[in-house]
Amino acid sequence: MKKARVIYNPTSGKETLKRNLADILDVLERAGYEASAYATTPAPDSAMLEAKRVGKAGFDLVVAAGGDGTINEVVNGIAPLKKRPKLAIIPAGTTNDYARALKIPRNNIKDAAEVILKDQTVKMDIGKTNGLYFINIAAGGHLTELTYDVPSELKSIFGYLAYLVKGAELLPRVKPIKMHLEYDDGIYDGNASMFFLGLTNSVGGFEQIAPDAKLDDGKFSLIIVKTANIFEIVHLVALMMNGGKHINDKRLIYTKTSKLTVKTPESEGRLMINLDGEYGGDAPMTFENLHNHIEIFANTDMIPEDALSDTEEEAYEEVSKDFIKEVEKLTDEDIDGDGKIADKK
Known part of the structure; x- marks a missing residue:
């Protein structure tokens, strides 16, 4: 048995x-x-x-x-x-x-x-950094540090409403931090009030922070909030609650990545990292997505189709992208007179 x-x-x-x-x-x-x-x-x-x-x-x-x-x-x-x-x-x-x-x-x-x-099970992605694993979020910056100041008894009684109330009280403290962030499609060097890596679409009770997050595609949803202006942050939150429209705003970067490296200059002091809502250490850190790492029971027939990978179709797309990249690398020396790839053996 x-x-x-x-x-x-x-x-x-x-x-x-x-x-x-x-x-x-x-x-x-x-x-x-x-x-x-x-x-x-x-x-x-x-x-x-x-x-x-x-x-x-x-x-x-x-x-x-x-x-x-x-x-x-x-x-x-x-x-x-x-x-x-x-x-x-x-x-x-x-x-x-x-x-x-x-x-x-x-x-x-x-x-x-x-x-x-x-x-019914799903093979879920999880995150890893410095020997620690996380299942939902990794984040850093003054915006994320607000959560450490919410008393545990408030969390128990009011849930995510406590974060909103306490967050509004502490917003004036938010200031930009110089960050160096390296991810799959680029590098961000500049001020930010927060970076956020999500594995699901649900954070603190909100389901629109990473509205197109997939549970099993090997990618984090990365958000870099560039502004530290209180009114602009409140506006971004309003856009988020209005159908996840914040992801197209120029005051933040929204992308997908399988890996993220975070560094800050010594002059900035410590950058505390939040892993699944708890303090997880200080930057520098590198975060890695462990694809399909844990098989977990879930109501898969109730999970929206776009939250899970269409394995065959996405595998085909991935192979196609790799093929195109390899073709683009070819030079004239690689092609023979008949337009075929030359045999270099």
Whole structure:
């Protein structure tokens, strides 16, 4: 029989996970798993260490039950392994961005667990930097540092509304930082109030920050906000909430990239990096997209078609692009008198 381990935060969601644990285990048994559970502790990296342990022990499935922080820890436990178990998530946090992107029920724990019974999975991209893994965002700049000042009790009570209220209060602090950013299609050298790398379209409860994000295409959505003017930032937020129209604004750069290197001059001081909503270290840093790295249960029949790759069509497009690039490299010496590619052997 396949084995599954539920790693749950007993304090998440006003202890609802603890009260519903028997239902979760019952669902896993119905799905054909021999199921067991582990309650995280206040000790550092409790969820991560347990996820790594059961992954190495050959478990087939790890269920991360809790908020986005618990999910991030579990991913950091299994991501470095050569043979990785499948992942399922049961949200019980505040914003639950990952569950939102995967269309997993966020208000009913049993319904979230029963997604496993549908046996629908997605091979998800995740990000990596300095030995750390992230599943939703990496960001840096004064705009992102606002989130560190939101008290945890406010997050629990008001959710992403707390970010808006506190963010509005702290906006006057925002100032530009000199950044050097290298990405697939170019280099940005200049002032910016924020850079943002997204893996899904849901951040802090908003689904329009990266409106065309795909979950499995090997690319981050990169946003570089060049302005630090309060009124311009508020205008960009309004455009974002009005159907994601901010991505075409000249006050920011919006592109796709598989890699990003971030540096700042020493004179700028530290540039704090936010990974999935928590402090993840200081620049310089290089971020890499790990394509299709973790297989995760999701409501794939409810995820919009444009959020997942059309594998055959996009593979054809990729091969076509590579072919064109190779042809463009050819010189007159490479072509023989009949217009064919010369054999240089």
